Amino acid sequence: MKHTAQTAFGALAALCAAGISAPASAAWEPVRPVEFIVPAGTGGGADQMARTIQGIVTKHNLMKQPMVVINKSGGAGGEGFLDLKTSGGNPHKIIITLSNLFTTPLATGIPFNWKDLTPVAMLALDEFVLWVNADKPYKTAKEYIDAVKAAPPGSIKMGGTGSKQEDQIITVAVEKTTGSKFTYIPYKGGGEVAVQLVGNHIDSSVNNPIEAVAQWRGGKLRPLCVFDAQPMGYDEQIVDGKSWKDIPTCKSQGVDMEYLMLRGIFMTPRATKDQVEYYIDLFKKVRATPEWQDFMKSGAFNTTFLTGADYAKWVEVEEKRHEGLMKDAGFLASPGN
Secondary structure, three states: OHHHHHHHHHHHHHHHHOOOOOOOOOOOOOOOOEEEEEOOOOOOHHHHHHHHHHHHHHHOOOOOOOEEEEEOOOOOOHHHHHHHHOOOOOOOEEEEEOOHHHHHHHHHOOOOOHHHOEEEEEEEEEOOEEEEEOOOOOOOHHHHHHHHHHOOOOOEEEEEEOOOOHHHHHHHHHHHHHOOOEEEEEEOOHHHHHHHHHOOOOOEEOOOHHHHHHHHHOOOEEEEEEOOOOOOOOOOEEEOOEEHHHOOEOHHHOOOOOOOEEEEEEEOOOOOHHHHHHHHHHHHHHHOOHHHHHHHHHOOOEOOOEEHHHHHHHHHHHHHHHHHHHHHHOOOOOOOO
């Protein structure tokens, strides 16, 4: 019996020496750099969140391998999604999503669906705010919408990220609910949209809080309303005694539209349970850091966190909702596209 035990121990030692884990050994972890794909341009909300996570992971040594943020915004983010879809079985690629998880395949007909990937976790939900240049006279959403309706149809420009994506979906919904008419101007990312609004190249935007907070703090932009059922819960002053909590809901201003956007993580197809659990544990550690708490506060995020079946169910419901919104807007790809 003693000889058998020694033999088994010796075999296990030989496996370890060869770099091969025994079946019940330590859980999986990356063995090379992890590519963190952003299916959007630099400076936008998804890009800022990904780079914040990268910084937190590096600062707190949460991974033994480096995390590398890569922007793949081509084709309204389709470039990034197709990259992951065709990298099945590669656990060293993850992607952060925004609403183009739904809107891009629905609008373009590309051969991709979120079910092609492996859901990991919802990190947060992002708000949308109606912004104008602070030099303009509009103090409320009602004043601005009234001015848009009084102007020649299409003469007022609304800037946003991409075409037939969340910003344009919100714009069309605002038009339908208020009887106004904008000319929608697409840009590669929310950072560029904010710059264009500061420069008066567009008249308004529906940027996420994190994409325009620096310009609000700098006195360049003014928030008019938030597209949520209730005001945001952050009462820390940003500028002139105003906080996120002071921004009224758009619905209270006569703009009956609500919209929240997923900030979630997915892996490539055929990810194993222990690989998914590794990343869930990683993002739980990220969420526990003071840097993440500060980021959530600065961007006025809804901090809902979901994993597993709850996360997949939420995504499934949102996909159906987006299909309805895009159908109403006339944005669905034609059959055969």
